[in-house]
Amino acid sequence: MATAQLGHVEIAYEVDGPPDGEPLLLVMGLGTQLVAWPTDFVAALVERGFRVIRHDNRDIGLSSFTESPPPSRAAVVRSFLRPGTGGADYLLADMAEDARALLDHLDVATAHVVGASMGGMIAQQLTVDHPERVRSLTSIMSTTGSRRHGRVHPSLLPSMALSLTQGHPSDEEEAVRLGVEGWRRIAGPLFDEEEMTTMVRAAVRRSVSPIGTVRQLLAILESPDRTERLASVQVPTLVVHGLADRLVAPSGGIATARAVPGSRLLMFPDMGHDLPRARRDEIAEAIARNAARAVSPARP
Template identity: 85%
Template sequence: MATVQLGDVEIAYEVDGPDDGVPLLLVMGLGTQLVGWPADLVEGLVERGFRVIRHDNRDVGLSSFTDAPPPARSAVVRSFLRPGSGGADYLLSDMAEDARALLDHLDVPAAHVVGASMGGMIAQQLTIDHPERVLSLTSIMSNTGSRRHGGVHPKLLPTMALSLTQARPTDEQEAVRLGVEGWRLIAGPLFDETEMTEMVRTAVRRSVSPIGTVRQLLAILDSPDRTPALRRVAVPTLVVHGLADRLVAPSGGIATARAVPGSRLLMFPDMGHDLPRARRGEIVEAIAQNAARAATADIAG
């Protein structure tokens, strides 16, 4: 793993695969570090010839944290009630610029871009803002930013509010337990507690910042609807979503696929807001096929 200063933020990143592999950028979601990408998914992409780039978004993991007072609880409530009210320290577009700057640092002129959850939103924004830097787009368990589609199940809201406002546990075992229980609430029926415990423990030992997660959440809430801009996306696009997703309703994936011309929609009945082991092989294959569509388009062009 390495870190690089990109403007005002320091970004931690990791690269797997051959130096001459086709670049593929993985962008993770809300409050989740680069270790949130399952090892076998990364390995599967490497085996298909990709040079896989992962990074910690700002305000999570080993990347730098915003040097500003913590968001007031009133600002968080206001953003929930009136999205776009301006309580965020930055927007998804700024996080997309972090990703673009990382590609610059790595001398990558263009990459296949895959994002999960908030990472899907960032990947969409990167494609919108810098279409020349994106070879293909894969948006997993995400949405378009429209408040009409891809919302949170009402039963999750009290738990989310509590998790975002509670103090960080000082005991590692308790922090891991709470993290695993949080994932259990949003995962589908294929939830693997043993695997998730290992991932959460790794993340806790790297870094934990509830305030960073709140800042990222505000960035989501205050960022504009991407639907009109997504209609102009021209790169091959794959949308993956689970029908058992309660954190981002399946309508978010459907709306994304409808917005992007020529996109392909892949939905799994037994996937929630997670990347279950039983479905990773199919997801890797679908990403590779979507990337191949970009190569075919280049030849045709």
């Protein structure tokens, strides 16, 4: 584990794979730490020749936390009902700048960028803001920011509201139990409770910040629709989505693929808002194939 001071934000990160491998940046989702990337998935990417970079987004894990007063419930409700009310401390564009600055810190000129859920939104934002830094783009279980697509299933709203307003349990076992149950609600039929328990326990022992998750949610809600700007993307793009995803409806993935010219859409009937073990190698191979379509960066 290492940290990088990037302006006023400190970002924790890990790097796996050969120093001469093609850089590949993995960006995780809302309230989710870098340990949520399955180890076998990271290994599958390393085996395919990538130098894999993972990081904790700001306000989560071992990265730094925003010092301003926590958002109120009223601010969250306003952003849900009327996006653009200014309740966010930062936007997805700022989180994309964190990713760009991390690449600078690691002396990486260009990278393949893979994002899951909110991480897919950040990856899209990085690609449209800094196209010269992205070799290829993979957006997993994500959406464009359009309110018409990728909507949360209504059955999830009560539990989401509860998880965002309740405090963090002081007891580790209770925190792990609640975390696993949260993932169970959004996962598909291939949910692996034992593996998820191990991951959640590792995350709980690293750091937990419900307030950080709320700040990140506000960043999503307050950020503009990326659909029009995604039309300018010229790098090879892969969109992956599960047909059983209830957190980000499959329409989010379809809208993303339609927005990016020449993109490829890969959808799984047995995948929800998760990366099921049975599909990881196939997804890693699809990422590698998409990356292989990229033009190699010019040598100095």
